[in-house]
Amino acid sequence: MSKSVSHTSTLTADVLVHNVRLVRAPSVSEQSWAVVENASVAWQQGKFIYVGSTEHAPKIEAGEVIDGQQQWLTPGLIDCHTHLVYGGNRADEFEQLQNGVRYEDIARAGGGIKSTVAATRALTEDELYESARLRLLPLIHEGVTTVEIKSGYGLNIESELKMLRVIKRLNTELPVTVSATCLAAHAVPAEYLGRDDEYLDLIINELLPLVKAEGLAQAVDVFCESIAFSAEQSKRLFRAAKDLGFAIKGHVEQLSDSQGTEAVCEYQGLSADHVEYVSEGQVKKMAAANVTAVILPGAFYFLKETQKPPIELFRTHQVPMAIATDLNPGSSPLGSLLTAANFGCVLFGFTPFEAFNGITVNAAAALGLANQKGRIEVGYDADCLLFACEHPRQLIHEINLHRPTQSWHLGKERPNL
Known part of the structure; x- marks a missing residue:
């Protein structure tokens, strides 16, 4: 001791x-x-x-x-993956899911992330702050002292900066440490449909330098998936982000093996998040690169997924496992980190001891705070x-x-x- x-x-x-x-x-x-x-x-x-x-x-x-x-x-508890700044709600899509519509089909039809983009763009900064504050309070009441919050529902320069300024304001005005992540590469906005690389150019050449200049984020994230960005596009984003001094995180291997985990490992990312479809070879690369696996059982639960993350492989190769709420308007409207930890046990086979570590020490590692918090x-x-x-x-x-x-x-x- x-x-x-x-x-x-x-x-x-x-x-x-x-x-x-x-x-x-x-x-x-x-x-x-x-x-x-x-x-x-x-x-x-x-x-x-x-x-x-x-x-x-x-x-x-x-x-x-x-x-x-x-x-x-x-x-103090650490929620290392949330999207709690957004406009509107997606209860209508939840009803569609209950009626058998797949999440991928909802997204392709203009729902999912894109429906939240319109609602988020329409709010003023003050309106967005107040709605986010009300979502953050339940986490604080439960004992969360550090929380990561991502942008990604603006998908243009003005609205992404608006979201990140709200995130910074939450850090200033509430008794919680907020780690901010720029997730402008969350989806391709409607105005760039079919021009993925042009939108990525906008993020790399215009948005990220502004985010860096204002000190609005510590990390850059990407949704690497068939309905979003490829592994090669993710690597291009990561190269630019690393050059600007940002830490790297990735939404990877959630719906398919899209080789996003390799991209995260290649660029020494802090965490690979979701990872339901990660392979043993990818897990070995995570271990070698000291990448934390962030497990998000809320999305698995709400989307009624069947592919579970390979918990036993993470144990075998000694990859640290964190658990987070993934609090977001559609696929994980979950505002309780302790419930997420319980889901990790019941749905994925975590022990209570592993789950406790997943919302403290390992969650700190996923945010680059292993020597400071948790x-x-x-x-x-x-x-x-x-x-x-x-x-x-x-x-x-x-x-x-x-x-x-x-x-x-x-x-x-x-x-x-």
Whole structure:
């Protein structure tokens, strides 16, 4: 267990939380719950400075001392794949799906992503912000302290920038760390129908330099699929994004083997997301390139898919697995990360321990934050939660029965929003 000083030293902390049962997100080599009974943690200026047993703690002088009353202290939750900024809703398409229409057919008929594009373009920035804020609040209430949000429903320069500015505003105005991803290559807009490469040129030559200049995103993503962009087009986008200093992510192998995973690995991407149709050869490349598999059971559930991601192959080749909500208006209107974790267990065979790692330490890796978030360790951000349950496995097992009794983001207690 990490300690920063000897027993004879005195630490000065902003906050000391004692009398807790501590569950850290463990390192990859650990294969069981990393639990410390009768633990204490302390932080100063938003970073943990002591994590360990109360018995072995140094003297800690804190501005605020909190008795955790033997509750469980966990890392803040991380939702590493969402699309929660958008206009309108797609409940009508859900009804079509229930009547047997395939998602691919809805998309080709102008529905899916493209129907949301029209609604998103029509909203002002303030309107878009307010609708997104209302979707983000349930995640915050459940304990999410870090969330990734993608653009991708604007599909032109003006509206993509509008979305990314809303995402930046959410990061500024709400007590949550927001990682922004530019997903302008989500679909080909109607005005570029049949001119995929021209639209890609627009993204590469005009949009991405503007996004970089305004500091509006940390990563660039692409939907590599038969109804969107090819692997070669994805590589062209990734080359330009890397040259500008963006991290790489990919929506890959969701509906077919489109070789998008190879593109992500070739350009040292942070994560390959969906990956239902990924092959063992692709999994080996992910392991070699240290690419995290982001598993999205919400889309699998809502689309009634049958092809499951190869969880056992990821285990065999030691590819880290994250779980995210994929919160979006059509294929995964899911605003609960703990429910997504439960789906990962029930639908795909995750263990509760793996699912907990998937929404903490591995989710941090998927965002390039592995040395900063997702674990309760000295030097990490003081993002943590108190839960009144008998064991943290209940958070994964029991749907909609748990909320943190207290929640901290960067060392500051979060208010009831």
